[in-house]
Amino acid sequence: MKHPKQLLTVLLMAATCTLYAQRNETLLEKNWKFSKGDFKEASQPEFNDSKWESVVIPHDWAIYGPFDKYNDLQNVAITQNAENKASLKTGRTGGLPYVGVGWYRTSFDVPVGKDVTLKFDGAMSEARVYVNGQEACFWPFGYNTFHCDVTPFLNKDGKSNTLAVRLENRPQSSRWYPGAGLYRNVHLIVTEKVHVPVWGTQLTTPHVEKDFAAVRLQTKIANTGAKTKIRIETAIIAPDGSVAVQKANTGRINHEQPFEQNFIVNNPSLWSPENPSLYKAVSKIYADDQLVDTYTTRFGIRSLAYIADKGFYLNGQHRKFQGVCNHHDLGPLGAAVNTAALRYQLELLKDMGCDAIRTAHNMPTPELVELCDEMGFMMMIEPFDEWDIAKCENGYHRYFNEWAERDMVNMLHNYRNNPCVVMWSIGNEVPTQCSPVGYKVAKFLQDICHREDPTRPVTCGMDQVTCVLANGFAAMIDIPGLNYRDNRYQEAYDQLPQNLILGSETASTVSSRGIYKFPVEEKKGVKYDDNQCSSYDVEACSWSNIPDEDFALADDHHWTMGQFVWTGFDYLGEPSPYDTDSWPNHSSMFGIIDLASLPKDRYYLYRSIWNKNAETLHILPHWTWPGREGEVTPIFVYTNYPTAELFINGKSQGKQSKNNSSLKSRYRLMWMDAVYEPGEVKVVAYDKDGKAVAEKKVRTAGKPHHLELVSNHNELTADGKDLAYVTVKVVDKDGNLCPADGRLINFSVTGAGKYKAAANGDPTCLDLFHLPKMHAFSGMLTVIVQSTEASGELTLNAKASGVKSGNIRIQVK
Template sequence: TQADSTAATLSVDTEVKDAKGQRGLAVEVSVINPKGWVEQAAHASVGSDGRVHVDLPVAHPRLWSPETPHLYDVRVTLMQDGRVVDELPMKTGLRTIAYDKERGFTLNGQPRKFRGVCLHHDLGPLGAALSKAALIRQVKALKDMGADAIRTSHNLPSQMQMEVYDSLGMMVMAESFDMWVYPKCKNGYAQYFKDWSDRDITHLVLANRNHPSLVMYSIGNEIPEQGSKEGRDMAAHLQDLCHRLDSTRPVTQGLDRPDAALKSGFAQVMDIPGYNYRVHRYDDNIGQLPQGFLLGSETASTVSSRGVYKFPVDFKVAADEGDGQVSSYDTEWCSWSNLPDLDFMMMDDRPYTIGQFVWTGYDYLGEPTPYDNYWPSRSSYFGIIDLAGLPKDRYYLYRSVWNKRAHTLHILPHWTWPGREGKVTPVFVYTDYPEAELFINGKSQGRQRKVSGSRPDDHGASTPALARERAKRYRLMWDGVRYEPGEVRVVAYDDTGRKAAEQTMRTAGRAADIKLVADRTTLNADGADLSYITVSLVDKQGTELPTATDNIDVDVQGAGAFRAICNGDATSLEVFTEPHMHLFSGKLVVTVQAADKPGDITVVVRDKKAKLQRSIVIRTVKP
């Protein structure tokens, strides 16, 4: 595709099977109006080899981007002597991408940096089964955070995924596999690589090259061979295969040993050098990269448990503390990684960076670092959003930096701490505003402004002191606040010093009611559509109880069925498929699925201990 705001050319290359010896074959490419008539069309004869190329001019195109994900209905028709033989309908978008040393990554001619996340294949309590409704919910939450890209780590995406990413506007790094010849584990892909890698890469490219959301391919992740000549040659081979099948998109992979990869030439051979972590090596390494830019292909690996806060608040490498939880103050990272603030700095301050993909957008089943040897931890702590699909505090830190369309003002921790009266309980605020004032029960705790002068100029790995200093650029932190029950209020100020927004949080009392919030109250009666209902307890004033752990029972009646339940607790052994579970940090999420006939779904939620009951009705209608 060639495109700008005034004109575009939609280029179609296709191949007709069994065309040899056939006469009078031609292909028509049509752009179909939503009302069904042909807006524009172009024709070309089929060559003797069965191949055909058609260029279709499109005037005043609506270009595809994450902000404007417009899709065109395109129909490719095969004719013989004027008679329709076959036709292929498809949706695609018009957009251009480019990568170069001078401007980095450009979409439709405009430079931008990826605000991406890595996503594992599972959908939390639904497991590995595909669900369009679950994918849409996932993408909408990430887009509200300000994300614009997804890395399908570490596996080929499904067509359902790609169609959702096309329609909702998410750029995609489509990844292939996690290992080559050298095995990372006993039963991994290494046992199939020699026989299947070329075929799998071919399938990856052919299945996805017509999707406008796809902006790069990835041929590997933290490959052990990256420090060898053999590895460099394999990288070149797989990349060349991608190029032969699709000359319009570059190829990357995630490197976790960049110095070794530079020494072997492995990093230099890639279209896009992808760095997994090792942020402290960016400045030293960029001069050795002929590409002139690099991508944070995997970043952060910050860990936290939603709604869990530990004291004192320390900036540190996360460790097994014997309780299966990590503090949600967002101050703990892994031995190989760093906090988000350093990644923000590198994207903001280094022109040669083209963006990042955070590990991970959502928690996933497996890899419970730092509790790899702690039972019963069974799912990750890396997610910006937990396994139930509930945002952690970290979500709002990313939103305050990434979302340029809406303001963010978020306070942590919660303010219900019986027994902590008079004890130091730091308050953090995540906001896109530069300045704010904190009040506890009406008394000012001081006015703070973000420290704009903080820079990532040290060349060492993260340390507690450096991490705390860097955090001052993107967070507002009142470290000396002492807890007293009541009201926390934050007033934010804009660049001119004028009051711009405020947020209030109160201490919760006893449970007086159940609060139910459905992400969708009308579903398609198609046997597959889903509604996610967030359950919490509230006091008489409507304040949520942030530490409630009550057992919740669910009954689903009518034109739908109970599908799953999840509370986001990485240590919970309660099953996802039974209609009962304990609240974790005051919340859980119930998933209900529509039947194939229209009607009402009534969801009844009970807390037998508190003698509370609440119901919600979800309508289902014909698709």
């Protein structure tokens, strides 16, 4: 008898030998031609595209700019911000040229006699797919994954097939930068006639406990016919690669119903953010005893419970969501998906102590969901920002009645096997919530979720609390989600039958990295001449709040389930509070991390509370203030320790301890009367026993001297896709950051890599991301370099007038 690991090796070798004959899935990445503009005959094979631009997919045609306020100038009232009168909105979608028609063309070869499906992870937007001049499918929603059976349109003689895709973005179709083009991956799937279709399995874990878990796998088989006998052999592969259990169905006719297999997994390794264990169900499909397909379903074993008055339980353990909301753009990379960029975002969030992601307000790219499975992030996946009533003139409401169910089904089938997904959202701040019959639309969407995936609850981000409490909308949703309105949590809890409240969107504190405003006062809706916001983390919009309010709600009430902060990262567009005639501001300021993937001060406030396994000790502001000598310059400290002592040039300013004298005093240490004098600020932190356990220093910077480069990676994979994020700082001769420096820095890359993009996190900066030069902001910026497909060494060089150059070397293997 073979050992389980030996058996696995045999199974995998057999699968490898027959893989191409059964199923072959490839990415259509290279050899694409692109042109913006409409072309009458571009769908036809004989069309001449030789003068079009050669591009690699994923591709975002609009991220290259230029920025211009007339690209997206709108005279509108933003109803979700309680505006009743139209005003001139600038930078609402990032000031980028995303509007218009674009065409993509390529070709692909497939063996004669196979079934062929094209799967698009996202195409922005109104996609029309043509194969050999014939329209194969139309899918309007740019955020959804969709697929087309293109078998009927293939050349029967084995000649190469022409694929053409027409996309169109209409003006006023989004409230943020949506991206443009084939911005997510395109898959070519080749199978036998009898096969498992796209998303053809549904795997659930009906019973989970420490000693064993029940696993149920349902598998759809396409084109079985009335008499075909199907046999399925499935092996459950444990996280360590061993075969946990295997089972075969005897051959039978199933009349195109899903085949069901049930397994018991002993001593399961349960999935959680702290232990993201993943299993695989590897199924071999036999039709009349002929092996026709091998299909793998990755999954996790974990239990979910949402208990009235108690909250959320994962694997029987109570926890509160420490989550963030994120739009889909990757800052200077635009909407074009890149796995390395997504991974870096998640690494930063993980270090902050974040354990959950809300995909606001759109369906995510599959790569993000896969990474959340692997890295340990719970997910709330959300499809829509509007339903049948418009927010944007050309928004999704135009398609809702005809397409909403199809879009929901695709989303649910795509991600219902992913263990990271712990709830579905059906919408965000939809105007329909205040309709007397709005609950019917919500029930329609919630019922789809329950039908297609009965294992997870449904929520909805609701901001009109008076409406949804009065009209029954909130009472009908599985999990009531409130966007802001934290002063009404108690009222909602008292009135709603679920006895639970989720902070589906919280805070929306605004700040600019490295910018500090005086006097330091908690303010809402404040604007400054420089179009920036203060990084003392005490400013919010008229409808939002500072983080401390949400921390207290989570700490003080069992029935609050935690929060999803708006937002983890700054994103292109929606530049509140500078959204009304405030050009050149064109990106959000809500992010805990800025558009350049550089943490703001607020990052360390969240980290000091959320990351229970790491030391946090962070001082703000910087200490280089020429002209402020003798003036009050408050100092804040964000730390996981209860007490700290502040020293300015060696003189103690006293100890501060977290206390309940004010909301901010519960979570921050603040020396409001500190006076600026050049030199050194030192903070010493004390544990609960009064022992000095850590210290941090910030010094006044001297004259700018050189450029300092630090990379998040010293090695890259030679796949032409991997990225390194290099932080570039302007520093003095001792290495102290020069926090007011904004000089232009030029870049060049030699060797086994190329310059990809740069960003500085300044929401008012109009430097183009793809050009190898960028102004520093608050003394810093980020350069992104990309590997080639050849091994070697890449060197990034940085030069600027008046300071010594810098460089960094990265190995590509």
